[in-house]
Amino acid sequence: MDSVRTPDSGTAEASDTPAPDSFGRKVRSAARWSLINTVVMRLGNFATGILLARFALGPAEWGVYGIAQTVLLVLLSANELGVGLAIIRWDGDPRRFAPTVLTLGTLSSGLLYTAIFVSAPTVAGLLGSPSAAGVLRVMCLCLVIDGIAQVPAGFLTREFAQGKRMIIDALNFVLSTTVTLVLAFAGWGAMSFAWGAVAGNIAALVGCALAAPGTLKFGWDPEQARALLKFGLPLAGASLLALAVVNVDTMVVGSTLGQVSLGFYVLAFNMSGWPVRIISEAARRVSFAGFSRLADSPTALAQGFSRALGVLVTGTVPLCVLLAGLAGPVVQLVYGKEWLPAAQALPWLMALGLVRIGCELAYDCLVATGQRRSLILVQGLWLVALIPVLIAGARLHGIVGVSQAHVLVAVGLVVPVFLYALGRAGIGLAPIARACAWPLFGGAVMALVILVAKQLLGDGTLALLVVGTAALAVYVVCVLPSRRFLFGSRTAETV
Template sequence: MTELNRKVASAARWSLINTVVRRVGTFASGVVLARLFFGPREWGLYAVGLLVLAMLLSLNEMGVSLALVRWEGDIKRFAPTVLTLSTASSTAFYVLLYVTAPTVARLLGSPDATLMLRLLCISVIIDGIACVPLAKLNREFEQFWRTAVDILNFAVNTAVTIVLAAMHVGAIAFAWGSLAGNIVALVGFSLAAPGMLRFGWNRQQAKELYKFGLPLAAASLLTLGIVNLDSVVVGSILGPAALGLYAMAFNMSSWPVRMVSETARRVSFAGFSRLADSPAEFAAGFTRALSLVVAASVPMCVLLGVLADPVIRFVYGDQWGGAAMALQWLVVLGFVRVTVELAYDGIAARKRKTLMLMQGWWLFSLVPVLIWFAHVWGIDGVAAGQALVAGLLVAPVFLFVLSGLGIRAAGVARVCVLPFLGGLAMGVAAWAVHRLAGGGFLGLALAGVAGLAVYLPFVLPLLRSLRAKPQPLEPSPISEPAVLATAAPEVL
């Protein structure tokens, strides 16, 4: 276990650096684009493109590349079959999208997004090729190389997008920037994992890969449906301008997800998979990981919720102020997503078939709520519906399933109580200081510092306890042997 711990720790550090650098850069470039070049309508058109792209990426390689992370043995033996399958299926999905793009754009309330869809979704084919070397890097915890490639991807993407935006080409600048960055990433990943881009075919391997990957691809599609159903509802019912405001609120509420969850998920599934055969060590490892992600995500969620309106207006300008109320609801969803995504990886490592039922329940619950709330309360209603369904109908189901893996609800509550109490005190302090100091940079900075000063005493004992060697939890008598599984694929 010592060697595995060392690899996971090193990978986690580079994953954190990767996430912080790219998210800070994405934030800065977003501020420039929102203030100088694009309004809610252009942002809405891009949101339509990202919605369709995300859906395709959840299915494009049918889950087969994820076997490279989990299966034992020499992965180069079946990597050629994986590459052939993923490239062929990705190309087929893109051709289908290209033909249906006008209809898809119209159904999403944005007929002007047709060209955006056709150009942006070329990345589906690129992802189908790059997913093989990328899986090799994830399997071996080689996050240094992934960090280097991801940052280069971001730099090229941002530079191309801003230059084209300054040339007033419109929202299509997003698509050209994304395409340029993903091409660079494909080259980078192929160099970082040499020998992985070889096409080949083995019928028996293909059959086993599809048997492994299709349930995960279906679960991933359900996950993407859950995350993007709100955008479909807002775009089709309220139009692209409302979608732009909602997308801005959702992106801001996702800062904790991206900073905390993405950092953890680059190593969590691989780590949980190595512990899947030992229920006690698996439960201890999951509880330790949950402690860290909860302690890290609570302060971001609280500050965004309490200071939503002044933060939006200060960062992006008054034209985006209509997103404030939606943001306050969506930070609740953001916190639930951070914890649920960690649970997703843990369940995927040991009980993957259950994931489809859980995700199906989430999506089924959302559909009527979001449609009703959108008609009555607009984007604020959609955001409230997301938060209510996640907190009241979905989180209890995840807790129930985790209990069958030896992770008791009482143990989850113990690691959450101090961060929750600290978050409550933090919210009161930040709100009070903001009322006294006013808006602007100084007021927001003072509110943030005061909130963090109040929060730290609550979580320091928890962080100190995590430095000690974790004691295995007593496993539940209800457990399953490990199965081949993995988490949802990521966009390049």
């Protein structure tokens, strides 16, 4: 494992190596705040999406938004060249190299925005949505804002300051949602998402700067810049590949099936992301920093990873099974009959969401242990295998075929490769199997209960509630034997 240090940091300072009990308390506190934050924000986004889908925007507008969002997410993955992670990962006082990080991030984000501004019409046309060019130009202003904000945000993550992050994210949500709703109901269409995103990101930048004072200072040290780029570029490449894997399906659907089908697919994909975003995002705000502190102890890292994986899978499986088994009734109840075509792809996308949660946690663990080359190889292999399978799936079975193609590649190829990479980092199959066994068993029993209950009770709203409640009760009983493994030891090894 590579040891990552700044050029002038020497050895880690005492403040960076907290006592085990203190570290465990910080991680648990940060995880709780992060989970609360994510749940509240996602519930708010969920309610906003219902309002927009039912009363303001149709599938075509959602398709345009999906294109713009996809391009933005892919560009954000390479926005600051990966150097922002040094604020979290490097030993020593980060204020020594933060000015150089800020300068690099701002320059790279500015150049990237200039490139997308000029090429927006071409990019939108290639993706089958020429009307998305203007939305792209506005929404991608978030690149510049993110390039500046990643330094103060990195300080908050490094210190596990998730309580402050919750306040900042709340400001972001309130402002972005207000702007989006006002503009959408005023007839701005997909452009309402773009201006809402810009407004929210500005609020987040101001909040991060206030919560981490003194971090927005520009500077330049050539030696630090070389070390930062050496550290960050492989991570940026891996992150870009990871985002391309998640978003290439949107490009395939848009260019192959058109904006309306893309709108249905985007809605289904967003629904499949509910458990991923609520649980996985909460964990990822502390997992990288936590794994980084455990990286020098293979035993502690393996225990921390398996326990974190067990908690994530245990919390995610019931949500995925419920949404997959009750896809049609849920889509009709929440969004209306107009959006029912999205339900056809949802069960497969829920399976993909469950796989993504494990892969994202593995990604953070491999980054923390310095396995950057392995990450690039895994993500590159995933993308190369995925593109032709997605295209074939789209042409054969539309958005359902795209969803099936995703699952086929993820389960058949990517999961085994990630397991191999984790094995090289000292995390064997046994702790991973132990973490996943009871939740997957409970999910299988839960799916059987849903299938039988639907046949007996039908798809009405009352039946939906009864079936969901019964399935969750069965799941809880099935996973009870794993409670000691998940919560029995509160040590520094818990991530």
